[in-house]
């Protein structure tokens with residue numbers, strides 16, 4: 001198979017074998033503990049966060065590897081699957097602690113009232129509650145701290161970092177719907193780690209007593225930021241901070257080799273040098289872009305000649321001011 005046998009733009013259906021994914025685009029996502037190459041100083045920052053039981057705040061450009069750090073740490077320290085909380089301007093702290101589907105609950109109660117045959121036992125509130133990623137990370141009872149990624153916290157509403165800080169300082173939260181509930185003990189579903197590697201006890205519901213959850217051991221938390229905004233000093237002073245540095249040619253070459261699982265041929269090594277030179281000139285480029293370009297360059301089924309040069313040019317376009 002070759003490049004031109006995929007889409008041709010003729011509207012004529014034809015049989016073709018579609019390409020296999022690059023290793024970093026295969027699903028379900030494979031954990032890649034050996035692919036990530038920690039930049040200088042990162043291991044110390046991670047260990048400081050582990051040692052001091054503080055969250056690690058990683059700042060850096062898009063595609064600098066911020067969201068990937070926690071995967072390697074969780075794998076190496078056997079923290080199980082990573083709980084993920086992706087922040088947007090609509091994210092709230094309550095959502096990260098627990099979710100209560102009030103409408104669904106009311107609807108079910110109405111049906112039960114109108115159809116006595118389908119009446120269900122009292123206390124079914126558990127069906128409509130689920131702990132969020134932060135709520136699950138704070139649960140006691142795991143033999144090891146859970147790993148929690150709070151991704152792109154700089155995209156949050158202004159108050160969220162301070163609200164979050166309060167929960168992280170006190171390590172306790174309440175579910176008001178359960179504080180007032182007639183039953184003292186309610187089994188609540190947990191948030192699931194993204195890669196389905198939860199331990200059996202981490203998939204079972206957690207018994208919340210009197211609507212209160214008290215953390216016994218601080219989770220390992222990585223927060224990431226693209227640096228789109230400043231954080232308040234009280235927030236910063238409670239985090240361990242690390243800025244992702246620019247990678248050198250050598251470091252970047254070993255990152256790419258780890259991903260493509262082979263030594264780079266000379267033209268791909270040149271591409272890495274060009275990439276570093278562009279970044280040094282002030283262009284904003286992400287490692288993902290380089291991986292895409294190298295894949296096109298070294299794969300037998302990729303484009304060739306001028307077509308390939310043009311595509312690589314497109315792939316390595318500046319991310320800012322575009």
Ligand SMILES: Nc1ncnc2c1ncn2[C@@H]1O[C@H](COP(=O)(O)OP(=O)(O)O)[C@@H](O)[C@H]1O
Nearest residue numbers: 035036037062063064065066067068255287288
């Ligand atoms: N130091 C590194 N070692 C290995 N891969 C890296 C490194 N930095 C970035 N990458 C790769 O670049 C891609 C983007 O990384 P990601 O963690 O999503 O970046 P960010 O969260 O900073 O935007 C991923 O495929 C990741 O594996």
Ligand SMILES: [Mg+2]
Nearest residue numbers: 066067151224
């Ligand atoms: Mg990211």
